[in-house]
Amino acid sequence: MALTETVPAGAPPAHEGILRRQSLRESAARTYARSLPIVPVRARGLTIEGADGRRYLDCLSGAGTLALGHNHPVVLEAIRTVLDSGAPLHILDLATPVKDAFTTELFATLPGELSEKARIQFCGPAGTDAVEAAFTLVRTATGRSGLMAFSGAYHGMTSDALTASGGARHTGVTRLPYPYDYRCPFGTGGERGAELSARWTESLLDDHKSGVPRPAGMILEPVQGEGGVIPAPPNWLRRMREITAARDIPLIVDEVQTGVGRTGTFWAVEQSGIVPDVLVLSKAIGGSLPLAVIVYREELDAWQPGAHAGTFRGNQLAMAAGTATLAYVRRNGLDRRAAELGARMLARLGGLAAAHDCIGDVRGRGLMLGVELVDRAADADPTGARPADPALAAAVQRACLDRGLIVELGGRHSAVVRLLPPLTITDEQADAILDRLADAVTAAVRTTPGPLGSSPTTLRGTSA
């Protein structure tokens, strides 16, 4: 069957029928499909081709999954090798050569102190399954129940599944302020804001009347992804490590999105030098197929056999694709490449922000970049931040799609345009991405009134 269409004269294009049937048959909860009404039929590297024959630069990368882009030859080769070998494709958590190779490759990438004494648990296939496993692990190891987590965090969708299960025993999560420089919860920003967040955490833990018992663990993202591409300052991460270590609280670092070179080092924690007690991993470790694990200090391994189970923990194709991806990133220094190219892209985004007063902030680490769109007509608060402008962000996303660029929105108000390109992109592709984005921002500000009904304005320093 031809994937791209040849349509008889007068008939509606086939991809329109597919999109119409999707909107009639799929749930109202569908997400990406709403803002990206395309029908992908082929993909390679950065590029996706739609059924209508249009080509797109894909900076969503399967929500940050595709470290090597779509259908990288080493990934396809690894998958074919397993298929041709006659190995079982589904095998619960039994030992296999494919799994053995994956574990060896993964352990070779871990921060030294962790890899020497690490245990790995293969979880259900999604990132959220590994997050649940991490919580169960630290609760079992510490005998405590509560958890500490951060404002703006995203760790998955399944906590209610456990809460609703017969064996549910735990609920309490204490929410702590994440150091969000542009919208600092303490109104100071910078290192000072991050330090106040650390002190707040300390005081909750040490004040016997704070109402917060010592938790089973603390979970954080080194760069909040869905929360709006917010990198935590290295000093703050080190403070969190000290605070948790001094109080015997396991630190769980969720590297589901930041892992495998994305932020400029193989694991984002390397930039602060902290060694977590538990690392939560998914997305890129499966080389585009579903795979999730936790890796943790062996002292925490107080689980009984079967304490954390799941049917789909043995996806051999994902393990082979993952091994190939990890090895390719490591051998080709794609983490360093992400750091260099990401810094250049961020500098160019800084220029874009200087030219457009609707861009409040640009930020990121490596090839995890964000552009926060704000209401250009509103007054800035004392720290210089202006209210988010989700309508403008949606208009930028649409204008990007019109120009053949797929971007994701994130952040507290869905006003942060997120770029998560494959680590394999060339300099020219990076330029093409930024050219299209710049063009899309200019087009969107021309056509979108501000949230307060302000008239459309365009470039900084010019009148509308």
Ligand code: PMP
């Ligand atoms: N943790 C982080 C940091 C994530 O970004 C995500 C997904 N975006 C998850 C956990 C959940 O992963 P999944 O969607 O595979 O359950």
